[in-house]
Amino acid sequence: MNGDPTFEDVLAAAERIHGHVHRTPVMTSSAIDGIAGAHLHFKCENLQKVGAFKARGATNAVLSLNDEAAGRGVATHSSGNHAAALAYAAGIRGVPANVVMPSSAPPVKKAAVSGYGAVITECEPTLAARETTLDAVVERTGATFIHAYDNPMVIAGQATASLELITDVPDLDAVIAPVGGGGLMSGTAIAVSSSRPDITIWGSEPAGADDAFRSLRDGTLYPSVAPKTIADGLLTSLSNRTFRILSDRLEGILTVNEETIVRAMRLLWERMKLVVEPSGAVPLAAVLEHPEHFADRRVGLIISGGNVDLDHLPW
Amino acid sequence: MNGDPTFEDVLAAAERIHGHVHRTPVMTSSAIDGIAGAHLHFKCENLQKVGAFKARGATNAVLSLNDEAAGRGVATHSSGNHAAALAYAAGIRGVPANVVMPSSAPPVKKAAVSGYGAVITECEPTLAARETTLDAVVERTGATFIHAYDNPMVIAGQATASLELITDVPDLDAVIAPVGGGGLMSGTAIAVSSSRPDITIWGSEPAGADDAFRSLRDGTLYPSVAPKTIADGLLTSLSNRTFRILSDRLEGILTVNEETIVRAMRLLWERMKLVVEPSGAVPLAAVLEHPEHFADRRVGLIISGGNVDLDHLPW
Numbered sequence: 001m002n003g004d005p006t007f008e009d010v011l012a013a014a015e016r017i018h019g020h021v022h023r024t025p026v027m028t029s030s031a032i033d034g035i036a037g038a039h040l041h042f043k044c045e046n047l048q049k050v051g052a053f054k055a056r057g058a059t060n061a062v063l064s065l066n067d068e069a070a071g072r073g074v075a076t077h078s079s080g081n082h083a084a085a086l087a088y089a090a091g092i093r094g095v096p097a098n099v100v101m102p103s104s105a106p107p108v109k110k111a112a113v114s115g116y117g118a119v120i121t122e123c124e125p126t127l128a129a130r131e132t133t134l135d136a137v138v139e140r141t142g143a144t145f146i147h148a149y150d151n152p153m154v155i156a157g158q159a160t161a162s163l164e165l166i167t168d169v170p171d172l173d174a175v176i177a178p179v180g181g182g183g184l185m186s187g188t189a190i191a192v193s194s195s196r197p198d199i200t201i202w203g204s205e206p207a208g209a210d211d212a213f214r215s216l217r218d219g220t221l222y223p224s225v226a227p228k229t230i231a232d233g234l235l236t237s238l239s240n241r242t243f244r245i246l247s248d249r250l251e252g253i254l255t256v257n258e259e260t261i262v263r264a265m266r267l268l269w270e271r272m273k274l275v276v277e278p279s280g281a282v283p284l285a286a287v288l289e290h291p292e293h294f295a296d297r298r299v300g301l302i303i304s305g306g307n308v309d310l311d312h313l314p315w
Numbered sequence: 316m317n318g319d320p321t322f323e324d325v326l327a328a329a330e331r332i333h334g335h336v337h338r339t340p341v342m343t344s345s346a347i348d349g350i351a352g353a354h355l356h357f358k359c360e361n362l363q364k365v366g367a368f369k370a371r372g373a374t375n376a377v378l379s380l381n382d383e384a385a386g387r388g389v390a391t392h393s394s395g396n397h398a399a400a401l402a403y404a405a406g407i408r409g410v411p412a413n414v415v416m417p418s419s420a421p422p423v424k425k426a427a428v429s430g431y432g433a434v435i436t437e438c439e440p441t442l443a444a445r446e447t448t449l450d451a452v453v454e455r456t457g458a459t460f461i462h463a464y465d466n467p468m469v470i471a472g473q474a475t476a477s478l479e480l481i482t483d484v485p486d487l488d489a490v491i492a493p494v495g496g497g498g499l500m501s502g503t504a505i506a507v508s509s510s511r512p513d514i515t516i517w518g519s520e521p522a523g524a525d526d527a528f529r530s531l532r533d534g535t536l537y538p539s540v541a542p543k544t545i546a547d548g549l550l551t552s553l554s555n556r557t558f559r560i561l562s563d564r565l566e567g568i569l570t571v572n573e574e575t576i577v578r579a580m581r582l583l584w585e586r587m588k589l590v591v592e593p594s595g596a597v598p599l600a601a602v603l604e605h606p607e608h609f610a611d612r613r614v615g616l617i618i619s620g621g622n623v624d625l626d627h628l629p630w
Contacts, residue, residue, distance in 0.1 A: 273621035306588035
């Protein structure tokens, strides 16, 4: 499958991953609604398997492989949640997982990946080193490379989060997801725009890593160069595929400051008692920083993950 | 109503508070089950209104008052969650709440109480000062004193948490709740023993605040003297009423060390992405420290609350 994923691929993914990942709850908070001046519905992917939505895409991709390819195992490079997700998904199918991780990855994420049974190969924390190391691993093992976001089956899997959200809360006016490489955002855009064209779809991105915002604004794919944000899940560049999908289907991308991300994260912890990683707080930060788009509206926000190093909190 | 609450009082409380408090979810974690060697079902009262089970008892007590008494308002002394809960419950009925708080109470708890609209009177952090100050407030306002735990309607309200737990997970072998003043534990014991005498009921208490453990062991009510624990919700003494109920209905009380409380708390944050206060982690600490009682059993644990000062975490 080489084209962009379709809504039928999303429905197939939902069926394929059913029982292997959680149908996460949608939570609300009257306290946060009062602060935001909107009716917010949080899709809690921090409560997902491996603590992030990435379990959906990786599981869909691994379960979609034919037996012969699956038997040789899967491989990826990832600084965190996709690595754990791929390890988890390989475990479901009983096949080997090989993960190339930068030596700078948080210890809590490395521990999670090895805890799920993957073989970790460390490399220098550059994209070039990650790709070179991965190529060597694939060459040696014959494993199938499952990219963290530039993969139609991964995107179709991520899409199932918003598919559940709009099913559970059918009267939403808008949906917001965070944008890193664009896998979750592309899936969200496909699931929502295909089935509910009346719902406005927003991306949200740290101002310190606003390559997707600038790319959509100018109609040119800019790589992410020296991004600077605590939202460590949102550092990567769009691919041609995710750039195309987002350009076609988003209302726009809202950028947010670091202080707003920390404030949003802390509101989720204090008022909703949810452990949310900085990237997962970016959609709420977008509502707080751009209230004009959301006043009194019913808004679905995807809390993308909850994997945070409790020894290094940003307050 | 002066006697001990009955199972009928618990059922009436459930009906009375319905719609005013959350029916909180019961969550599980295969990772924590693996560590504990048991099948654990967490009743998430940290996701309750005001962030703690206390919303149940306070709401039941305030809604049980006749109109004339309610009109004069309610009052209490509390270092934290009961204060916020009474303020919340008074707001439901639209009557004044007066709360006496020790000057040493965490800022996050004081802010919560005033946020719910209560009038706070500060006092020295001793039980004597709290009672004297409360007497003056009651004298001046005519408000009804709602004790944090030595009150049958409060106990009947707290009991609704375990009533929901055993309804949602009907095949439990054991239930564990934390013991402070004994309000939640008494309610748990009444709800579970009355309807499901086959389920074993355990209390759990910090070793540094083990007055209830010693009281049940010796058949004598010992006051809590100079307790030392990070579980700041479990510092208080049993009352004659809660001592009697616990003596009649508990299998026993399991004490736990501070390190185990911190470890249990951190497991809940890291593996379940739940913000849990130290007191709320004490039942899981009991399973970790006393595994012989729970090996391969299906155990319900009440996570009592999630109100913790994020600027002062115990790790």
